[in-house]
Amino acid sequence: MINFVQQEIENDLKAGKYTSGIRTRFPPEPNGYLHIGHAKSVCLNFGLANFNGGLCNLRFDDTNPTKEDVEYVDSIQEDIRWLGFDWADRKFFASDYFGRLYEYAVELIRRGLAYVDDLSAEEIKAYRGTLTEPGKESPCRNRSVEENLDLFAKMKAGEFADGEKVLRAKIDMASPNMNMRDPVIYRITRATHHRTGDDWLIYPMYDFAHPLSDAIENITHSVCTLEFEDHRPFYDWLLDALDFDVNSRPRQIEFARLDLTNTITSKRKLRQLVEEKHVRGWDDPRMPTLSGLRRRGFTPAAIRDFCERIGVAKSNSLVDVAMLESCVREDLNNNADRIMAVLDPLKVVLTNVDENSVEYLPAENHPTRGGSRYVPFTREIFIEREDFMEDAPKKFFRLKPGGEVRLKHAYIIKCDEVIKDAAGKVTELHCTIDKTSKSGGETANRKVKGTIHWVSAKFALKAEVRLYDYLLTTDEKGNLPEDFIGALNPNSLIVIDNALVEPSVRWTAAGTHYQFLRLGYFVVDPDTTPEHLVFNRVVGLKDTWAKISK
Ligand code: ATP
Ligand code: MG
Numbered sequence: 001m002i003n004f005v006q007q008e009i010e011n012d013l014k015a016g017k018y019t020s021g022i023r024t025r026f027p028p029e030p031n032g033y034l035h036i037g038h039a040k041s042v043c044l045n046f047g048l049a050n051f052n053g054g055l056c057n058l059r060f061d062d063t064n065p066t067k068e069d070v071e072y073v074d075s076i077q078e079d080i081r082w083l084g085f086d087w088a089d090r091k092f093f094a095s096d097y098f099g100r101l102y103e104y105a106v107e108l109i110r111r112g113l114a115y116v117d118d119l120s121a122e123e124i125k126a127y128r129g130t131l132t133e134p135g136k137e138s139p140c141r142n143r144s145v146e147e148n149l150d151l152f153a154k155m156k157a158g159e160f161a162d163g164e165k166v167l168r169a170k171i172d173m174a175s176p177n178m179n180m181r182d183p184v185i186y187r188i189t190r191a192t193h194h195r196t197g198d199d200w201l202i203y204p205m206y207d208f209a210h211p212l213s214d215a216i217e218n219i220t221h222s223v224c225t226l227e228f229e230d231h232r233p234f235y236d237w238l239l240d241a242l243d244f245d246v247n248s249r250p251r252q253i254e255f256a257r258l259d260l261t262n263t264i265t266s267k268r269k270l271r272q273l274v275e276e277k278h279v280r281g282w283d284d285p286r287m288p289t290l291s292g293l294r295r296r297g298f299t300p301a302a303i304r305d306f307c308e309r310i311g312v313a314k315s316n317s318l319v320d321v322a323m324l325e326s327c328v329r330e331d332l333n334n335n336a337d338r339i340m341a342v343l344d345p346l347k348v349v350l351t352n353v354d355e356n357s358v359e360y361l362p363a364e365n366h367p368t369r370g371g372s373r374y375v376p377f378t379r380e381i382f383i384e385r386e387d388f389m390e391d392a393p394k395k396f397f398r399l400k401p402g403g404e405v406r407l408k409h410a411y412i413i414k415c416d417e418v419i420k421d422a423a424g425k426v427t428e429l430h431c432t433i434d435k436t437s438k439s440g441g442e443t444a445n446r447k448v449k450g451t452i453h454w455v456s457a458k459f460a461l462k463a464e465v466r467l468y469d470y471l472l473t474t475d476e477k478g479n480l481p482e483d484f485i486g487a488l489n490p491n492s493l494i495v496i497d498n499a500l501v502e503p504s505v506r507w508t509a510a511g512t513h514y515q516f517l518r519l520g521y522f523v524v525d526p527d528t529t530p531e532h533l534v535f536n537r538v539v540g541l542k543d544t545w546a547k548i549s550k
Contacts, residue, residue: 004255347380376456
């Protein structure tokens with residue numbers, strides 16, 4: 001783990017800070033499902049802790065009761081575990097600290113560093129000034145400590161309406177950093193919280209709750225995305241104001257968020273896709289959520305590998321989604337068994353094979369991992385329609401009238417006759433096999449230019465195969481358009497319901513990966529049953545990324 005955050009940690013350790021060990025945290029807000037961008041943060045935070053022999057906490061930043069839900073709390077834990085990380089007994093909630101956070105706010109008031117303000121939200125905004133003009137002080141700014149303590153207690157007790165009063169830190173209305181112009185730290189919200197119910201009528205703001213939650217948990221390095229850089233002065237101000245020791249208290253370090261071509265990484269937009277039913281749910285295989293990627297057949301190892309390869313930088317950049325696809329392709333190339341499936345079947349009758357003959361031919365499962373199975377070979381088989389061409393150009397090395405091709409794991413066949421329907425569509429081919437051309441036979445090594453996949457008509461299983469494309473159409477650079485609903489790709493899901501797969505996979509379980517020879521990598525969808533197999537295409541075989549990067 002060589003990145004600039006690790007470098008900072010090493011500098012701190014050399015300077016004699018954090019003598020009781022490194023502690024990081026992953027702090028999701030439970031208002032949506034985790035996506036690939038979060039995976040970067042999960043891998044970084046847990047990775048830094050592991051690398052330094054420290055610990056990483058899971059902390060739900062649940063300070064906004066109106067948007068949060070237990071459904072999200074549960075899915076987030078499932079996704080982090082699936083990615084391969086473990087917080088052991090260190091699952092925390094910012095809401096666990098509501099009592100202590102309140103006490104800290106009271107302490108700020110006592111120290112003359114916070115005040116209750118009567119200005120409305122609009123007034124506060126108007127008083128804030130701009131980047132070029134200083135803000136204006138609220139008439140309530142110089143209330144006495146006693147009055148502030150009394151009003152804050154009354155805010156907590158429910159004596160004011162929502163929005164009627166707020167608690168603000170008293171810092172500097174002329175600060176060039178807008179976040180330091182007396183930020184609001186507590187607001188009144190009558191909303192039922194998913195954990196504390198109706199216990200609280202006032203809730204801490206994220207900028208107040210986050211540094212203090214970090215400090216309460218003895219976090220040493222609070223790693224977050226770049227947009228929080230301007231919030232760091234307040235993070236430090238708050239810990240200073242409350243006398244947290246500089247040598248042991250948490251420090252915030254910002255890194256570049258992950259943005260991917262063709263990919264939405266805004267929770268708000270992802271929620272909109274789900275709520276407006278543009279996708280089947282949070283786990284739709286087209287979604288960049290971890291549950292979507294899982295269902296799509298991406299593996300935890302591939303995602304971790306991706307997060308390692310993209311590295312951690314200090315400036316934002318756009319990563320090509322082809323790189324993520326390349327990582328899963330590499331993992332599945334190493335680990336997925338090969339089988340034969342036909343997506344667009346064309347019937348072939350092998351006229352010199354007996355009607356009732358069934359021959360079981362051995363087929364290797366994987367070129368390096370080995371293993372094998374038998375595939376049944378019969379008089380009638382199906383091949384891929386596009387593997388036959390009637391008026392084939394010279395370079396077409398698959399099947400054509402009078403031509404020969406090898407059936408994978410089986411015989412060389414020759415196309416003798418093409419059968420068509422009234423409309424001229426090819427409905428069937430009549431072919432003959434070279435009986436000595438199978439493995440071990442006299443002409444086993446006879447060379448023909450092409451090898452194609454096939455399945456036995458009698459034994460093949462029907463399958464539904466779902467092919468996916470990007471959810472959105474983008475410009476050439478992969479940038480997302482502003483109106484993303486308008487850019488939804490109408491062909492992002494194509495369902496093939498009459499595909500055929502070899503019988504060896506009848507009892508396969510959801511989540512099992514295969515390479516369908518010559519077609520790509522596929523995973524068994526949770527919708528599957530032995531009577532109705534359902535596969536999702538993970539990625540095709542061609543690696544565009546590997547080519548670009550060479
Ligand atoms: P919100 O707008 O709801 O805050 P968020 O994407 O920041 O959305 P959080 O639940 O706050 O969601 O994120 C948890 C952690 O994941 C944060 O530390 C955040 O910085 C990090 N994170 C979120 N999106 C990305 C991303 N695209 N790349 C890297 N880290 C991210
Ligand atoms: Mg956030």
